[in-house]
Amino acid sequence: MFRIFLTLLFLLPTFATAEEVVLGLSKDNVAITTSFDGSEILIFGAVKREAPIDQSSPLEVVITVAGPSEPVVVRRKENVFGIWVNTDAVEVDAAPSFYAVATTGPIDQVLSNTEDLRQKITIDNAIRSVGAPANITDAESFTDAVIRIKQSQGLYQTLEGQVALDQQTLFRTSIDMPADLTEGDYSTRIFLTRDGQIVGDYETSIAVQKVGLERFLFNMSREQPVWYGLMSLAIAIAAGWGASAVFRIFRAG
Amino acid sequence: MQIYLPIAEVSVNAFLLLGLGGMVGILSGMFGVGGGFLMTPLLFFIGIPPAVAVATEANQIVASSFSGVLAHFRRKTVDLKMGTVLLVGGLTGAALGVVVFNYLKSLGQVDLLVKLCYVVFLGIIGSLMFVESVNAIRKARGAAGGAPAKRRQRTWVHALPMKMRFRTSGLYISVIPPLIVGVLVGILSAIMGVGGGFIMVPAMIYLLGMPTKVVVGTSLFQIIFVTGFTTMLHATTNYTVDVVLAVLLLVGGVIGAQIGTRIGVKMKAEQLRVLLAMMVLVVCGKLALDLLLQPSELYSLGAAGGH
Numbered sequence: 059m060f061r062i063f064l065t066l067l068f069l070l071p072t073f074a075t076a077e078e079v080v081l082g083l084s085k086d087n088v089a090i091t092t093s094f095d096g097s098e099i100l101i102f103g104a105v106k107r108e109a110p111i112d113q114s115s116p117l118e119v120v121i122t123v124a125g126p127s128e129p130v131v132v133r134r135k136e137n138v139f140g141i142w143v144n145t146d147a148v149e150v151d152a153a154p155s156f157y158a159v160a161t162t163g164p165i166d167q168v169l170s171n172t173e174d175l176r177q178k179i180t181i182d183n184a185i186r187s188v189g190a191p192a193n194i195t196d197a198e199s200f201t202d203a204v205i206r207i208k209q210s211q212g213l214y215q216t217l218e219g220q221v222a223l224d225q226q227t228l229f230r231t232s233i234d235m236p237a238d239l240t241e242g243d244y245s246t247r248i249f250l251t252r253d254g255q256i257v258g259d260y261e262t263s264i265a266v267q268k269v270g271l272e273r274f275l276f277n278m279s280r281e282q283p284v285w286y287g288l289m290s291l292a293i294a295i296a297a298g299w300g301a302s303a304v305f306r307i308f309r310a311g
Numbered sequence: 312m313q314i315y316l317p318i319a320e321v322s323v324n325a326f327l328l329l330g331l332g333g334m335v336g337i338l339s340g341m342f343g344v345g346g347g348f349l350m351t352p353l354l355f356f357i358g359i360p361p362a363v364a365v366a367t368e369a370n371q372i373v374a375s376s377f378s379g380v381l382a383h384f385r386r387k388t389v390d391l392k393m394g395t396v397l398l399v400g401g402l403t404g405a406a407l408g409v410v411v412f413n414y415l416k417s418l419g420q421v422d423l424l425v426k427l428c429y430v431v432f433l434g435i436i437g438s439l440m441f442v443e444s445v446n447a448i449r450k451a452r453g454a455a456g457g458a459p460a461k462r463r464q465r466t467w468v469h470a471l472p473m474k475m476r477f478r479t480s481g482l483y484i485s486v487i488p489p490l491i492v493g494v495l496v497g498i499l500s501a502i503m504g505v506g507g508g509f510i511m512v513p514a515m516i517y518l519l520g521m522p523t524k525v526v527v528g529t530s531l532f533q534i535i536f537v538t539g540f541t542t543m544l545h546a547t548t549n550y551t552v553d554v555v556l557a558v559l560l561l562v563g564g565v566i567g568a569q570i571g572t573r574i575g576v577k578m579k580a581e582q583l584r585v586l587l588a589m590m591v592l593v594v595c596g597k598l599a600l601d602l603l604l605q606p607s608e609l610y611s612l613g614a615a616g617g618h
Contacts, residue, residue, distance in 0.1 A: 092555075095313040095322050131613045133419045141427075141602045144419045144611070203610030237315065237322030268317065275317040279550050287546030290554040291539055294374035297558045301565035302378040309569075 077117070078106045079248050079260035087265040088235065088244075090272055096237045099123070099264065102230035105250060112252065117226045118161065118168035120249040122179060123233050123264070125156030125213075126242035127186075132200040148200040152186040153208075155240035160217035160231045170254030177249065177256065181205055181214050212236040241267050318553035319363040325559060327357065332371075332563025339375070339564070340571020341578070342587045347372050347505035348433065349594060350560065351425075361422055363553055365412075365504030366545035370557040372506040372538040375564050376531045383528030390479035390525045394532040396486050397511070400493020401500070401537035408501025409544040416549075419613055423602075428503050430599045436510055437591035443517075444584035451581065480521045480529075488519055493533065501541045506534035509591065523580070 084100035101121055111117075130153045133144040159180060161168050169179060178184050185201055194200075208214040213236060221231040243263040250258035268276055279286045314325040331353055339346035347368050354364035383389050415421045476483045492514045496507035511530045515521045521529070546552040575583060 090315060092315055093313060094315040131419065133611050133613060135606060135609045135611070137605070141423075142604075142606055142609075143423055147419055200610065203608075204612060207608065207610065207612055237313070238320055240320075272315060272317040275554060279318055279546065279552070283547040283550060284543070286554075287543040287552060290370050290546065290552050290557060291373055291542055293554055294370050294557050294561055295377045298374035298378050298561050298565050301562045302569060305566055305569045 076107065076109075077250055077258045079250065079258055080104045080106050081248060081260055081262060083246070083262070083264065084232075085264070086262070087267070088239070090239065090241070090266065090268040092271055094237060094272075097235045097239075098232055099235065100230065100232045101246065101248075102228075103248065103260075105227050105229070105258070111226050115253045117223070117257075118163060118251045119221045119223055119229045120162075120165075120169060120179060120251060121160045121221055121231055121233075122184075122247045122249075123156070123158045124154045124184060124245050124247075125240055125266070126244075127152040127154050128240070129153075130204060132203055134200070134203075146194055148194060148197055150185060150201060150204055153204050154184055155242075156213050156235065156244065157181055157184055157208075158215040158217060158233045160215075160220045160233065162219065162221045162223050162229070164218055165216070168251055168254065169249075169256075173251070173254060173256050177247075177259075179247075179249070181216065211238070213238075235266075239266050314555070314559070316359075316553050316556050318551065319359050319367075319556060321358055321360075323357060323359075328556065328559040329563040331357075332560040333567035334563075335560075336375070336564035336567020336569075337571040337574070338567075338590070340568035340573075341575040342571075342583060346375075346564070348429070348503070348509050348591070351504040352429070352594060352598065359556070360551075361425060362416065362549055362551045363556070365425065365502075366542065366549060366551040367553045367556045367560075368504035369500065369538045369541040369545065370552050370554070371560045371564065373535055373542060374557070374561050375568065376506060376535045376538070378565060379568070380528060380531040380535060383531060386528070387479075388525050389528040389532050390477055390521070391532070392475075393477045393480055393482075393489060393519075393521070393525075394529045396475070396489045397493040397496070397529070397533040398536050400490040400495075401497035401507075401533055402540055404494035404497020404499075405501045405537050405541045405544065406497075407494070408498040409541065409548065411498070412502050413548060425503055426598050426602055428499065430595055430602065432499065432503075432510060433591045433595035433598070436513055437588050437595055439517075440513060440584055441588035441592065444581050444588060448581045448585065477521075480519075480525055482519065482521060484519065492518065493537075496533075497537050497541075500534075500537050501544065506530075506538055508534060 081101070081103040088097045088099070105117065130150045132148050132150060134146045135142045136145040138145065159165075165180060174180055174183055182205070185204060205214055212234070215233070217231070217233075221229055223229045243265055245261060245263050248260045249256050267273070278289075312325045313322050315322045331350065335346040335350045335353070338349065350371070351364050351368045354368065355361055380389065412421060415424050473486050474483055475486050492511060496511050499505060499507050499510060508530050511533070512526055515526045515530065516523060542552055
């Protein structure tokens with residue numbers, strides 16, 4: 059009896075700190091329509107717990123949204139006989155097409171390095187590059203270039219301190235997605251941390267896909283390229299002819 | 312009004328595209344060239360991926376040339392026989408061009424190739440045209456009302472075998488030069504996303520000695536089929552033809568061309584040629600600078616695969 063009580067006593071702290079995420083999304087799919095011009099997604103939720111709030115250290119929230127990963131070739135220009143030419147190339151094995159990481163505070167404070175490495179949370183860790191060709195000694199500058207270029211296009215975002223957390227329970231953030239998104243499932247992860255250690259996590263996904271006319275044309279161009287090509291020619295000729303006919307009517311009338 | 316292009320996968324302003332189409336259309340109407348050599352670089356500048364720009368531009372040229380060639384058929388200024396010879400060369404060239412294009416794309420050198428082609432061809436054609444038309448203007452001033460220009464002298468072109476009679480053009484020459492011109496233009500059409508009018512028109516006038524009045528109609532006739540073929544090749548091998556982009560450029564372009572044609576009628580041929588030559592040289596200079604000056608971003612990203 060006493061032994062059972064002891065084990066329960068030992069188990070208690072783990073029960074007490076168990077904190078779970080209850081999540082809401084403003085939308086769980088992004089439809090790329092003809093007038094698509096980027097999208098804003100609101101991610102919000104609450105921390106569910108059975109025990110009083112652990113006051114020993116503050117709760118922090120880290121949210122990541124990652125687009126489908128794809129291999130990317132990074133090329134570097136060099137001056138050859140006075141002309142700037144692509145010379146060295148490194149293939150980065152997997153770089154997310156979109157990546158946003160939002161936190162309640164500075165990343166190095168809310169997340170320890172080991173947890174970051176294990177869960178691949180920051181952008182640097184989310185990109186995977188296995189070995190560059192032997193003649194390239196500075197492979198890192200190629201990975202840096204991926205991050206720099208994608209950041210300038212708004213495809214990679216580091217939003218430190220952009221997650222609002224109320225009463226250590228309610229959190230919310232909004233992520234802006236630019237217009238040139240790749241289709242696919244965008245995995246969304248939420249981590250709860252204390253002292254840089256992850257104490258709870260939750261994962262879901264947001265589907266990004268073309269719909270309507272966009273979907274139809276894209277599928278047709280891939281599945282029926284011959285018909286798509288003929289159709290493009292026919293439509294273009296008809297439009298050209300139509301426009302000049304309309305113009306002639308305008309001039310006549 | 313932003314519009315999302317399904318194949319290019321970028322969002323651009325629809326009015327910007329209509330405007331670009333219209334502007335290039337005015338120029339093409341004035342000069343009787345397709346305007347592809349201006350439109351393709353402009354599409355690069357507004358962020359359309361080069362492969363999509365080249366393929367879509369080919370599609371647009373088919374359509375804009377189509378309404379043009381109808382007008383020339385009505386005026387009977389199309390040399391069908393010459394057009395067919397040029398076309399045979401053109402189709403061969405286009406097939407070669409797409410193969411080269413895809414090979415260089417896998418090497419990551421396609422941008423360089425496209426730009427180098429532009430610089431070299433625009434530079435040569437622009438300078439030749441400029442010198443020739445300035446001379447023509449000077450001559451016209453010096454000998455106002457004088458004797459008509461002497462008949463072109465016989466050159467090596469007339470010494471080649473396999474002669475054929477082209478009645479509409481009033482020529483009796485070997486088929487080899489037009490075939491070569493056709494092949495060259497076909498390659499350019501596939502690589503540069505141009506109709507090739509800017510190289511074919513001078514070649515027809517200066518090299519083949521065709522009368523100016525049939526040159527534009529005949530080149531348009533040839534261009535329709537070659538760029539149509541190029542469009543199909545790009546659509547089936549690269550999936551890079553964006554029909555939404557093509558239609559928007561086209562509607563602007565056709566209206567612009569109608570305005571341009573009317574401006575062109577009011578100007579003298581020599582003046583038009585000087586203007587066109589200067590424009591060709593400006594585009595050439597801009598592209599040359601891009602290759603020679605250090606770019607602000609040395610790195611570029613591309614899709615993997617294709618090895």
